[in-house]
Amino acid sequence: MDNLIAALEFEIIREHKLITICQNFLNTAPKGFLTVRPRRRSNTYYWTFEDGKGSARKQKQVNITGNHDLILQLTNKMICERILDRCLKNKNLLERLLNRYKPVDPFSVMKSCSTKYQDVFLLRKKHLLEKRLTAPYKKCPYNPKLHVHETDYGELVRSKSEQLLGNTLFAYGIPFHYEEAFECANGVTLFPDFRILLPDSSWKIWEHLGLLSNEGYCSDNAKKLNLFQQNGLVIGGNLILTMDDNKQDFSSAIINQIINDHILPLLHGIRVDKAKIIKGVQQPYMK
Template identity: 30%
Template sequence: MNIKNEFEKREKELNAVLTECDNRLKKMPEGKLKVITKKGKPYYYFRKDGKDASGTYIRRKNLDKARKLAQRDYEIQVKKALSDEMKALSLYSKAMPKKTYEHVYDEMIYGRKILITPHFLPDEVFVEKWLAEPYEPLNFDGDLAEHYTDCGERVRSKSEVLIANALNKEGISYKYECPLFLGNKKVYPDFTIMKMPGRKVVYWEHLGLLDDPEYITRNLEKIDCYEENGIFLGDNLIITRETSEKPLNMKQVRRLIEHYLL
């Protein structure tokens, strides 16, 4: 994890909220809101300033005035919280050393690296080790048509060639038909993807025979099994689909990659 990047991301988020607060406050009324609770029911009073202790009762038909005053007070408190956090981020960022523990292994010479089990692997080393983990993919039947990606990897369909090539083009690491245990059931996701830099595993299933009722039933059961084991569509599961009448849409594939994996 790059701490500096996380700070910058958080600071950008805080600045966006701060701008929104300032824009809202421009439209808010002057005065103060006093709230009294009687028998569990709130009663609202408008105070011109701090000297106006009792205030003027705000009737139900004028409740919008109370809402605006309450919203203004909320925005003011949010602004203070934003300011406090931004000051803390600034101080912490200045105090942070240029080199954190994650960088120690990366800066060592090769002769030392091979002797050490590090606490944290650099991203490229982590991905390299993940890809090097051995696994047994599904076998290809002898009479199955041969389809190969630009990297020379054999897959089961022309659509999977297109998906694999799109992933490779973006430098996204994946394993093809790497076995996965969902409870006691063993499945073979089409693509098991390592999303970087967050090191999150995402599965991609391409449903290419949606004209076939048996195929649909089988894959619906598979999707149910994914969800039962904490793998959900739109989070760590991507699904593309096609029929004989509606082939794979590569614009959609690229949109999915951009939205979920980049």
């Protein structure tokens, strides 16, 4: 929807530029127009224009068959006039469409309804989110050697930073899956740290980089980021990227700021029941 509006705005700007170019050209173009008369062996070209003033004004034709420059100028003028006419019509049509077009955004529709229904709408969105949250999903198989840090909601994760992040998401009532499979176009399956589920059926990936002091770890994650980029993930958009500091610490303040700035506004006040997050964690592993 946003892409459509942006495309309309871009096209209006493009049409306006073409209108300006055509108008500037026509201001310096020769008067009159080109008339072409087919002959037996070739065409004859005439410059047709109004000559004289007042009642003495008459249409005049001059044979310009040998004047190729003037023929091209008059031809360009004709094309430019038609482009100008089409651009003016397009611009008016696009502007009317942009002014009257209303994106089909469920939240904007809900906001247009009476305030007494707002709680019902949020309850509906919460129900749909919790349904997605508790549905089985393919995730990274449990490894007792790697998944050693237990969270407040009973899930074993790989690091203390992931434990802190998971606990914070759980405390906020934010719906998420840990290490849900991300299928790449080339057949590779990745398991990002956290997938944040959003009310509009979209999601954000939150990937935390912990062992950046390890060169091999850095190399592996550079390849992962490359795959993310190739498969439509953008840092600052649908990909949140955080990292430990040089003391191998991860700040709670940073987590809270990201949640408040980039996640809570997208939830529109919805918080899922923590029991549903636990139920989602307890889903069997899918292959």
